[in-house]
Each structure stands twice: as C-alpha cells, then as structure tokens.
Amino acid sequence: MDGSVRLDEVVMRFGDFTAIEKTSLTIGSGEFFSFLGPSGCGKTTLLNIVSGFLVPSQGQVFIGEEPVAGVPVNRRPTAMIFQNLALFPLMTVFENIEFGLEVRGVGKKQRRETSERLLALVALEGSGPKQVTELSGGQKQRVAIARALAVEPRVLLLDEPLSALDLKLRQHMRAELKTIQRKTGITFIYITHDQGEALTMSDRVAVMSAGRIQQVADPMTLYRSPATGFVAAFVGENNRLESRLVDREGQRVRLDGGALGELVGSAGEGVSLGNGDRVALYVRPEHLKPVAADAAGPRLEGEIEAVHFEGASVMLETRLTASGEKLRVQLGHEVSRQYADSLSVGQRMTFGYDPADAVVLPDDGSAVVDETTGEMVESRTAAGGAHVSSA
Amino acid sequence: MSSQRLMAFGLRFYVVVFFVYLFLPLLIMAAATFNDSRFPTVTPWDGTTLRWFGELAADGGMWQALGNSAIVAVGVLCLAVPIGIATALFLNTVSSRAKPFLYALILSPLLTPGVIIGISTLIFWRQFGVSGGIFLTVLGQATFIAAYVMLMVTARLQRFDRTMERAALDLGASQWQMFRRILLPYLKPAIYSAGVIAFLQSFENYNTTLFVVGYDTTLTVYIASKVRTGLTPAVNALGLILILVTVLLAIAYEVKRRREEAVRIRAQAGV
Numbered sequence: 001m002d003g004s005v006r007l008d009e010v011v012m013r014f015g016d017f018t019a020i021e022k023t024s025l026t027i028g029s030g031e032f033f034s035f036l037g038p039s040g041c042g043k044t045t046l047l048n049i050v051s052g053f054l055v056p057s058q059g060q061v062f063i064g065e066e067p068v069a070g071v072p073v074n075r076r077p078t079a080m081i082f083q084n085l086a087l088f089p090l091m092t093v094f095e096n097i098e099f100g101l102e103v104r105g106v107g108k109k110q111r112r113e114t115s116e117r118l119l120a121l122v123a124l125e126g127s128g129p130k131q132v133t134e135l136s137g138g139q140k141q142r143v144a145i146a147r148a149l150a151v152e153p154r155v156l157l158l159d160e161p162l163s164a165l166d167l168k169l170r171q172h173m174r175a176e177l178k179t180i181q182r183k184t185g186i187t188f189i190y191i192t193h194d195q196g197e198a199l200t201m202s203d204r205v206a207v208m209s210a211g212r213i214q215q216v217a218d219p220m221t222l223y224r225s226p227a228t229g230f231v232a233a234f235v236g237e238n239n240r241l242e243s244r245l246v247d248r249e250g251q252r253v254r255l256d257g258g259a260l261g262e263l264v265g266s267a268g269e270g271v272s273l274g275n276g277d278r279v280a281l282y283v284r285p286e287h288l289k290p291v292a293a294d295a296a297g298p299r300l301e302g303e304i305e306a307v308h309f310e311g312a313s314v315m316l317e318t319r320l321t322a323s324g325e326k327l328r329v330q331l332g333h334e335v336s337r338q339y340a341d342s343l344s345v346g347q348r349m350t351f352g353y354d355p356a357d358a359v360v361l362p363d364d365g366s367a368v369v370d371e372t373t374g375e376m377v378e379s380r381t382a383a384g385g386a387h388v389s390s391a
Numbered sequence: 392m393s394s395q396r397l398m399a400f401g402l403r404f405y406v407v408v409f410f411v412y413l414f415l416p417l418l419i420m421a422a423a424t425f426n427d428s429r430f431p432t433v434t435p436w437d438g439t440t441l442r443w444f445g446e447l448a449a450d451g452g453m454w455q456a457l458g459n460s461a462i463v464a465v466g467v468l469c470l471a472v473p474i475g476i477a478t479a480l481f482l483n484t485v486s487s488r489a490k491p492f493l494y495a496l497i498l499s500p501l502l503t504p505g506v507i508i509g510i511s512t513l514i515f516w517r518q519f520g521v522s523g524g525i526f527l528t529v530l531g532q533a534t535f536i537a538a539y540v541m542l543m544v545t546a547r548l549q550r551f552d553r554t555m556e557r558a559a560l561d562l563g564a565s566q567w568q569m570f571r572r573i574l575l576p577y578l579k580p581a582i583y584s585a586g587v588i589a590f591l592q593s594f595e596n597y598n599t600t601l602f603v604v605g606y607d608t609t610l611t612v613y614i615a616s617k618v619r620t621g622l623t624p625a626v627n628a629l630g631l632i633l634i635l636v637t638v639l640l641a642i643a644y645e646v647k648r649r650r651e652e653a654v655r656i657r658a659q660a661g662v
Binding site for chain 2: 082
C-alpha cells in the first residue's frame with residue numbers, strides 16, 4: 001500500500017497572509033517524517049492540507065501518487081492524532097477505537113477483534129471497557145493512537161501529540177511511537193516545535209520558518225550541515241559570529257572577523273558565497289575547546305561570566321574580549337576536570353575549534369534566539385530560505 | 392456584639408425573611424385547601440375537611456382544561472425543542488456580521504409582551520382562516536419558548552470542543568454520523584433540561600394563551616375565569632397537588648443526579 005505523500009507547489013493564503021509559501025516535497029511511503037519549526041511557521045497548516053481540513057490556495061497534494069483534490073476529510077486515507085487527542089469523552093475505550101469502523105459499517109464482531117488487536121499493540125490489553133475519562137495521560141495517548149490506526153490509514157498525521165505529557169512520559173512515548181511506526185509500516189507525518197522529538201524519531205526532518213521549508217534532511221545532516229542561518233540557530237545550540245568572507249579554497253573559507261581577527265570555517269552545503277560577502281560563522285558550544293593562547297589555528301579569547309554545571313558537561317557563558325560578543329562553550333566531563341581550577345567567573349580563557357566543525361553561511365540575519373526564553377525570534381523574513389525540492 | 396457577629400445575624404435574619412416571603416403564601420394556600428369554607432381563606436377557620444378534593448375530582452371543566460394544557464405543552468415540546476436545537480446549531484456555525492442581528496431576531500419574542508405575541512398570532516393566522524384553539528396556542532407559545540430552548544442549547548454548544556467534530560470527520564464519519572454519535576449525546580443534558588423548561592413554560596402560560604386559545608380552555612385560563620365567577624378551595628386543592636408533584640419530581644431528579652455523580656467519582660478513583 002503506497003503511503004507516499006507529495007506536495008506539488010502548494011501555496012496556502014488566508015486573505016493577505018501567506019501561511020505557506022510555494023512548497024514542493026515528497027514524503028516516502030513508510031517514512032517517519034517531521035515538520036519542525038516555531039509556532040506560527042505553518043507546519044500545522046501543512047498537516048491540515050494533507051488531512052483535507054484545508055484546501056490549498058494553489059498546488060496539488062498526492063497521497064499514494066493519487067491526487068486528493070476534492071476528496072473530503074472523511075474519505076482520505078489519512079488519520080490524525082490531535083494535540084489535545086480529542087478522544088470522545090462519553091464513550092468507552094472500545095467505542096473510541098471502533099468509532100472509525102462503526103461509521104464505515106463494519107460488523108460488531110470484526111470491530112471488537114480489531115480493537116483488541118490494537119489495544120495489544122499499544123500495550124493496553126483489558127482497558128477496553130473503561131471510560132476514557134478514567135485513563136491517565138499516557139493511556140489516553142495510546143488510545144488515540146489505536147483509534148487512528150483502527151481505520152488502517154496509509155498516512156498517520158500527528159499534531160504535537162506529546163506536548164501535554166510530562167518529560168519522562170514524553171521520552172517514553174517517543175520510543176513507543178517509533179516502535180509502532182516500525183511495526184505498522186505506516187507513513188508518519190509528525191508536527192513538532194520540539195527539536196528533541198524531531199531528531200530522535202524521524203527518518204527525515206523538514207525545518208520550517210515563516211511558511212517556508214528551510215531544509216529537508218536526516219537529523220544528523222541537519223545538525224552537522226545546516227543549510228540556512230535559521231536551521232543553524234534553531235536546531236541545537238550555536239554561536240553566531242558575523243564576519244566577511246576573505247577567500248575560499250574548496251570547502252574551507254577564510255574570514256575577516258573584524259575585531260576578532262582572522263577566522264576559518266567550512267562553507268555550508270550548497271550555499272553560494274562570494275569574496276567580500278557578509279557571512280555568519282556558526283560554532284557549536286561543544287566544538288569549542290580550551291587551547292593555549294599562542295596555539296595555531298583559530299583562537300577566541302573570552303572572559304567567563306557564568307559557569308553552569310550540567311552533570312555530564314559544564315556550560316560556560318563567556319564574553320569575547322576583542323568584540324564583546326557572547327560565546328557559549330560546553331566542556332565535556334574530562335576537559336572540565338582538567339581545567340577545573342580556571343573555571344570561575346572573571347577568568348580569561350582561549351578557545352579553539354576545528355574549522356571542519358564550523359559552518360559558514362550567508363548572513364541572512366533571519367534567526368535570533370531570545371536569550372531569556374530560548375525561543376526563536378524572527379527579526380527579518382528569511383530571505384535566504386532555500387527552495388527545497390527533495391526526492 | 393462584634394460587627395462580624397452582627398453581619399452573621401443579619402444574614403441569617405435576611406434568609407429567614409426571604410424564605411417566609413417565598414413560602415408563606417404557598418403554605419396559606421395549602422392550608423386553605425382543608426378549610427371547610429366556601430372561599431379560599433384560612434380566616435375564619437370553619438372546620439377541617441377533605442371535601443374540596445372531592446369537588447375538584449368532580450369538576451369536569453377543570454379536567455378538560457388540564458387535559459388541554461397537557462396537549463398544548465406536549466405540542467410545544469415537540470415544536471419548540473427541535474426548532475431551538477436547530478437554531479442553536481445554525482447560529483453556532485454562522486460567523487458573519489449578521490450573527491448579532493439573527494440572535495436578536497430569535498430572542499425578540501422573549502422580550503415582547505406575551506399579550507402582543509398572542510394578539511399578533513391570532514391576527515396573522517386569521518388571514519388564512521385559522522381561528523383560535525389548541526393549534527394556535529401551540530404555535531403562539533412555541534415562538535418564544537423555542538428561544539428559551541435555543542439559549543440553553545447554545546450555552547452547552549459553546550463549550551463543545553470542535554476538535555471532537557474534526558476527529559470524527561477525520562475518522563471517516565459523515566456530518567450526520569458526527570451529529571448523531573458525538574454532538575447529540577453531548578447536548579443531551581441541555582436538551583432534556585430545555586424540554587422540561589419548555590413543558591413548564593407552556594403549562595403555566597396565561598397571557599399569550601388567553602388570546603389564541605379560542606373556545607378551548609387551558610388550566611390557567613380556566614382558573615382565571617373561575618376567579619371572576621367565584622373561586623372555591625377546590626382550586627387550592629389543585630394547587631397543592633401540583634406543588635406536591637413538582638417537589639416529588641425535583642427530589643427524584645436530585646437523587647438520580649447524586650447517584651450518578653457517586654458512580655462517576657468512584658469510576659474516576661479507579662475502583
């Protein structure tokens with residue numbers, strides 16, 4: 001059964017507001033695919049277009065290579081798991097799971113067999129006769145999954161289904177969802193603003209911002225080779241150093257960091273950079289290492305402003321002596337023990353990094369992380385957003 | 392006496408006065424049932440009797456009127472409840488600027504004096520050759536009782552989580568299946584209450600009914616006419632019976648509600 005989903009130049013407008021810029025994308029059958037982005041980026045709108053709740057202003061949607069334009073919600077081979085789960089509170093667990101079969105006219109005996117089988121799949125055997133109001137948060141989650149699977153969808157759409165759970169349960173359900181996806185082989189399209197969820201579960205992730213897909217890649221590529229400044233800042237943590245490109249030799253680029261002197265890094269995958277361009281160098285906190293002040297290679301000297309012990313690592317908040325910019329440095333267990341004496345507020349340290357780990361991207365100024373809340377602030381529209389067409 | 396105790400005393404005094412005001416007339420009315428006097432009064436007390444119950448039972452006109460009231464009330468129930476539900480559902484989906492206007496239009500019979508509704512119903516239907524009677528009474532009363540039903544259903548509808556509807560459609564239900572299996576069960580408590588209110592509103596209505604009832608008589612109209620021709624304590628006997636029936640029904644409802652609540656709490660405790 002082909003559960004592939006293809007968006008062909010889909011555009012969604014609400015009045016003057018464009019929620020989804022022209023987007024083309026193919027999601028493979030049986031893939032665990034996530035849309036990751038801050039709230040308001042258009043990811044839920046895309047999900048509603050696939051499910052049929054919204055009709056795109058332009059473009060076509062194909063499910064299993066068949067166009068679904070004009071096919072209403074209740075005839076599409078998709079099933080949705082809602083953010084608030086939307087279990088029917090007046091019904092038992094059995095009745096909830098069997099609802100989709102009941103409205104299709106499936107007989108009572110066959111319905112019960114299906115729901116028993118699905119309850120076993122989500123490890124809720126024996127809970128069928130219970131009222132859904134009697135269940136715990138995690139159990140409700142499982143019933144919602146079973147209810148969606150009962151209609152044998154080709155595509156399961158999940159709209160931030162774990163956001164209501166506490167941290168422990170959320171982590172547990174991540175593993176569970178992945179297992180269920182593998183067992184059933186159904187295409188999962190997962191919407192989240194939580195990069196942890198997207199990175200741990202997905203085969204591929206589409207990072208979205210302001211109605212535009214910024215990058216589509218597997219989680220590791222997304223983390224190691226962000227295609228835009230937005231992705232670099234949104235996925236994981238990154239230090240962003242503004243600079244100007246001096247010259248380029250293959251992937252390796254030399255930069256003029258202004259007060260910071262000469263910097264080096266690697267050109268981002270598929271980005272065009274010209275000599276003299278304003279660029280941004282992204283160095284992750286864990287890629288910075290203490291080095292001798294006269295060591296070879298790129299050096300950044302900073303004064304420690306705060307030291308946060310995080311168990312497995314230590315996070316340093318430093319201010320660069322040359323430019324006054326902030327630089328966050330994460331030291332692993334071994335390194336932090338080795339430098340234990342120097343890790344105090346007011347101390348100056350010099351940090352180096354491997355240029356292969358530092359990504360240079362055009363400075364689109366698109367994404368800034370709010371330092372107090374950790375939320376994305378989009379100061380300018382993402383002019384540098386890549387137009388993604390992936391197979 | 393401290394001001395706090397004064398407040399507490401004042402509050403208690405107020406509650407007592409309030410209940411006396413509320414129930415003393417009913418008590419006097421009930422007591423008058425058993426007074427062996429030609430007039431419904433407790434002074435002078437002419438001896439205790441049960442004969443007014445007998446008189447009541449023998450009053451054929453009264454029974455006829457009671458039967459008519461019941462027929463009208465059932466008719467209003469059947470007409471006003473579906474109209475009220477449909478209106479509530481419709482208003483809930485309308486999102487245009489016309490909504491406040493439509494809302495006001497539907498509520499206007501509630502704000503119009505019942506007399507006017509009665510007269511206008513009569514005048515309107517006379518154009519089509521329909522004269523006063525039970526049929527017109529049902530129509531006249533339903534115009535404003537449907538608005539009560541609409542209000543009660545709307546109140547519950549506004550708390551309905553629309554994602555339930557989306558979930559049902561997403562799982563393959565048609566609009567009708569969604570309505571029957573999800574929305575209607577959810578609205579049921581409001582519909583039942585609205586039904587009870589509609590029935591009672593119809594049963595006790597006088598001012599609209601008076602104009603449209605024609606040669607027929609409902610209970611309220613019958614009692615009012617008796618006031619003119621001479622009231623006997625038989626009317627008090629009827630009042631007492633109606634009060635007792637109402638109180639018994641209220642107690643039965645409360646007992647049922649508490650039992651269901653206990654079941655629910657036990658279920659939630661996971662016992």
